[in-house]
Amino acid sequence: MNEGEVISIKRFSEDLFLLELFLKEEVSFKPGQFAMVETPGRPLMRPFSIFHLEGKTLCFFIRVKGPGTSSLLALKPGKRLKLLLPLGKPYPEPEMGGEVWLFAGGIGIASLFPWGLLLVKKGFKVKLFWGAKSASHMPFPLLGKLQKHGVELSLSTEDGSMGQKGLLEDIIPSTIRAKTAYICGPLGMIKRIFFKFLNVPKAYFSLEEKMGCGVGACRSCVLWAEEIKTVCKEGPIFEKEDLIKWQALKQP
Amino acid sequence: MASLETTIGPLKLKTPLMPASGTFGYGDEYYGILSYEVLGAIVTKSLSLNPKRGNPPPRIHELPYGILNSIGLENIGIERFLREKLPFLEKLNLPIVVSIFGESEQEFLEVAKRLKTSSISALEVNLSCPNVKEGGMLFGSSPERVHHIISLLKDTTPLPLWVKLPPDPFHLREIVEAAEKGGADAVTLVNTLPAMIIDPHTGKPLLGGITGGLSGKALFPVALRMVYEAYKCTHLPIIGAGGLYSGEEAISFIMAGASALQIGSAIFSNPNIFSEVHDYLVDFLKEKNLPDIKMLKGKIHDMENFAL
Numbered sequence: 001m002n003e004g005e006v007i008s009i010k011r012f013s014e015d016l017f018l019l020e021l022f023l024k025e026e027v028s029f030k031p032g033q034f035a036m037v038e039t040p041g042r043p044l045m046r047p048f049s050i051f052h053l054e055g056k057t058l059c060f061f062i063r064v065k066g067p068g069t070s071s072l073l074a075l076k077p078g079k080r081l082k083l084l085l086p087l088g089k090p091y092p093e094p095e096m097g098g099e100v101w102l103f104a105g106g107i108g109i110a111s112l113f114p115w116g117l118l119l120v121k122k123g124f125k126v127k128l129f130w131g132a133k134s135a136s137h138m139p140f141p142l143l144g145k146l147q148k149h150g151v152e153l154s155l156s157t158e159d160g161s162m163g164q165k166g167l168l169e170d171i172i173p174s175t176i177r178a179k180t181a182y183i184c185g186p187l188g189m190i191k192r193i194f195f196k197f198l199n200v201p202k203a204y205f206s207l208e209e210k211m212g213c214g215v216g217a218c219r220s221c222v223l224w225a226e227e228i229k230t231v232c233k234e235g236p237i238f239e240k241e242d243l244i245k246w247q248a249l250k251q252p
Numbered sequence: 253m254a255s256l257e258t259t260i261g262p263l264k265l266k267t268p269l270m271p272a273s274g275t276f277g278y279g280d281e282y283y284g285i286l287s288y289e290v291l292g293a294i295v296t297k298s299l300s301l302n303p304k305r306g307n308p309p310p311r312i313h314e315l316p317y318g319i320l321n322s323i324g325l326e327n328i329g330i331e332r333f334l335r336e337k338l339p340f341l342e343k344l345n346l347p348i349v350v351s352i353f354g355e356s357e358q359e360f361l362e363v364a365k366r367l368k369t370s371s372i373s374a375l376e377v378n379l380s381c382p383n384v385k386e387g388g389m390l391f392g393s394s395p396e397r398v399h400h401i402i403s404l405l406k407d408t409t410p411l412p413l414w415v416k417l418p419p420d421p422f423h424l425r426e427i428v429e430a431a432e433k434g435g436a437d438a439v440t441l442v443n444t445l446p447a448m449i450i451d452p453h454t455g456k457p458l459l460g461g462i463t464g465g466l467s468g469k470a471l472f473p474v475a476l477r478m479v480y481e482a483y484k485c486t487h488l489p490i491i492g493a494g495g496l497y498s499g500e501e502a503i504s505f506i507m508a509g510a511s512a513l514q515i516g517s518a519i520f521s522n523p524n525i526f527s528e529v530h531d532y533l534v535d536f537l538k539e540k541n542l543p544d545i546k547m548l549k550g551k552i553h554d555m556e557n558f559a560l
Contacts, residue, residue, distance in 0.1 A: 001286055001523045043468050044314045044520050067316070082522060084285060212312050212319070212520050215285060217277030219297075219326050220312035224460075228305060228326065233281075247308075 002027065002083045004037075004058055006075050013136035015064040016107075017073055021081065023056040030090030031115035032206060032237050035060070036214035038082040039068035040075070047211045047232070049111035049184075050086060058085075063107040087214050088236050091115050091204060094124060094180040101178035103193070104130045105168045105185020106137065111206055112184050113142060120149045127152040127178070131168025131185075135161035169193050176200050191249055194240070203240040207231050224248065254537035255544045256530070258292065258511050260489045261412045261437035263347055263373055265292030265512060268533075268545065269502075269526050272493050272516030273298055273351035273376060273416070274323065278337040279344070286523045290530035292512060294346050296333070298353040298378045301362050303329035307461035313449055318468030318495070319517050320447055322461030325353055325381055330366050338371065347373035349414065353381065357401055364409040375411050377402065377436075380418035380443035381465070392418045392443075395430035402434030412437035414491060419445045419474050425485045432486050440491040440514065441482055442475045468517040471495035476508050483509025483550050497525070499532020509550040 004021030011017045029050045036045040037060065046068045052059035064070055075081075091111075094100050100119055104112045109130055119126045128146060132138050134157050146153060155163025156171045164171055168185065169192060181197055183190065184206035197203035209231040212218035216233030223229045223238065225245040243249065256267045270293040276282060279294040288294075306326025313320040328336070333350075341348045350367055352375050354360035364375060379392030379401070391397050398415065405413055415431040417424075419442035431439055444465025449458045457463075475494025482490055492510030496502060497518045505513055518525045537545060 038521065042314060042316075042521065043319050043517060044312075068314075082524065084523060210310055210312050210314075212321070213275070213277075213281070215277075215281045217281035218275055218312070218321075218520070219277075219306065219323050220309075220321065222306075222309055222311065222326070224308050 002085060004081050004083050006077050006079045006081070007057070008077060009073065009075060011073075012139040016137055016139070017062055017064070018051075019060045019062055019072055019075075021058045021083075023058050023083075026056050027053070027085060029053050029086035031118055032091035032111050033086040033088050034111075034214075034236060035083050035085035036087060036211070037072070039071045040079075040081075041071055042068045044068070044212060045082070045084070045214065046072075047087075047208070047214055049206075050114070051110045052114060061107065061110040061113070084214055088232060089234070091182055091206070091237055093122075094119070095202060096179040098125070099178045100124045100126050101176060101181045102126065102128045103168065103172065103181065103183040103185070104128065105189040106132050108185035108206070109142070112182060113146070115182060116146060116151050117149055120151060126150070127154065129154045129168060129171055131156040131166075131171065132162075133157065134159045138162050169196070172196055182206070187248070194243060194249060197240055200240075204237050205240065205243060206236050207238060208236065253534060254542060256533055258546065260374070260414070260491065260512055263412060265347060267292040267530060268506070268510075268512040269530060270295050270349070270512065270514050271519065272514035273378065275516035275519055278328075278333065278341075279348075280337060280340045282523070286519075287527050288344060288346065290526045291346055293349050293373065294341060294344065295349045295376060295514065296337070296351050297327055298325050298351040298381065299327050299330050299333050299363060300325065300353050300355070301330055301359050303327065303332065307459075309460050310458060311460060313458045313464075315449070315468075318466050318470040319520070320449055320459060320464045320466055321444070322459040322464035324461050330363050334366070334369065338369065342371045349374045349376050351376040351378050351416070353378045357404060360401060361404055361408050364405050364411075367411070368409065372411060374414055374437070375405075375409065376414040376416050376440060377405060378416050378443070380416055392416075392427065393420055393423065395423065395426040398427055399430040399434040402431055402436050406435035414438040414440050416440040416443055418443050419471070419478060419494065421474070421478065424478055424481050428482050428486045428488070432488050436488060438489045438491055438511075439482060439486065440493055441478045442471070442494045445471060445474065467495065469495050469497060472497070472501055476504055479505055479510050480508040480552065483553060496529075497522075499529050499536065502529050502533060503536060503548065506545065506548045507550070507552045509553065511549060
């Protein structure tokens with residue numbers, strides 16, 4: 001178990017913030033991995049993708065959804081949080097050259113942001129499709145950093161305040177040229193767009209699910225398919241072949 | 253340092269702390285993440301004869317005062333456990349308690365038969381899972397069936413039998429007595445409380461299994477009272493479980509009559525809970541100048557002659 005002391009909370013919009021922690025013990029991570037974070041006063045820790053980690057400084061990019069995330073937003077600097085990290089499997093590296101396309105739905109950017117930057121560093125040509133609620137949900141420093149590093153951006157917002165007006169699926173091209181695609185976003189979105197990726201040679205989906213332990217012990221966060229897999233331990237990244245038999249795809 | 257050693261029938265434990273079945277997987281998942289040093293034993297997830305899929309998701313729902321789950325006893329089955337998990341547990345140098353489950357008496361007996369490996373220290377018989385249609389609660393809520401199945405198991409396995417019972421507040425005495433007469437070596441009190449939750453906006457239950465089991469803080473006073481009542485009617489060692497989140501609550505369970513303690517849901521908000529409770533017990537004994545934790549056991553029942 002690790003611990004992190006709150007350094008700062010940077011609020012970007014009403015329901016979006018960056019939680020910056022100073023770790024007790026230094027760890028390393030690979031993009032796509034996550035942490036279980038203590039949420040004061042609540043019975044369960046919460047899983048968050050690791051957004052940034054440098055030395056002992058750790059950042060989570062968080063959207064307020066319920067009592068757990070609200071309790072984190074209310075924290076003051078100095079507060080210590082129990083942490084388990086890094087957990088889960090990271091994004092696998094592209095097996096083929098050529099363009100790599102990333103698809104982020106809302107807060108799904110939290111894991112694709114560090115992955116996109118790393119892919120660029122590794123020499124891949126990266127394009128990011130990002131759909132969010134409004135311009136205030138696409139913090140300028142993030143967009144700036146992605147652009148500066150040469151990530152090509154295609155954006156959509158529900159209110160049209162940034163990029164094209166609409167949802168992420170509205171900006172997904174009918175032909176996906178990339179040989180490798182990485183997708184991260186809410187379950188509902190993944191269920192809607194999954195079939196657009198059937199012809200992409202390699203498509204990896206990062207899933208979210210309610211978790212108990214984060215380490216595969218409690219068997220709460222299962223992917224309900226022929227072979228049951230836990231999102232926390234065997235995921236959170238799954239290949240499209242893993243998801244084809246996923247029963248959630250059949251439900252609205 | 254004062255002694256935290258405790259005994260459950262023939263089994264000696266170096267501390268009274270162990271995980272509650274179902275919250276700690278097969279014992280290997282938390283290795284390297286939390287301290288196993290402070291544990292007195294490992295208790296596995298319940299195992300059935302064949303692998304079980306369990307209930308469809310969602311399987312967990314958080315409430316301010318507890319956790320609802322409907323895992324439905326998903327497990328890898330006894331053969332894979334013996335092959336893939338037991339070898340790791342054997343290296344831990346901790347007593348291994350295997351929780352067993354069956355949908356029928358026959359299945360319980362078959363599972364017990366296949367667990368005769370000398371490295372296993374005890375079987376915890378799960379007669380109280382609220383999340384399955386067959387077996388589970390059906391067994392644990394009838395004194396006749398508890399007696400019957402425990403006596404059959406007793407004839408089947410030489411291993412000590414811990415009987416895990418549901419938090420049935422009204423039939424506690426009959427059920428505990430039935431377990432004792434059947435030949436149980438200990439009782440574990442309590443499993444989760446059958447419960448459910450509905451989303452009023454969608455009109456749907458929030459658990460894939462529709463109903464589930466309530467664990468966590470809300471369960472503590474219920475479990476404490478059941479340990480207290482059970483102590484009055486049985487000579488069997490009692491393993492207290494249910495909503496244990498702090499050292500104070502651990503002491504309370506022991507004073508009510510528990511010989512050992514299981515911690516479950518608390519791990520999910522505080523993976524360091526075992527170490528924290530362990531250190532609290534050590535400090536508590538030191539502060540009260542008591543050499544042995546056993547001196548606290550059941551003390552609430554002897555109030556006139558006991559003051560700290």
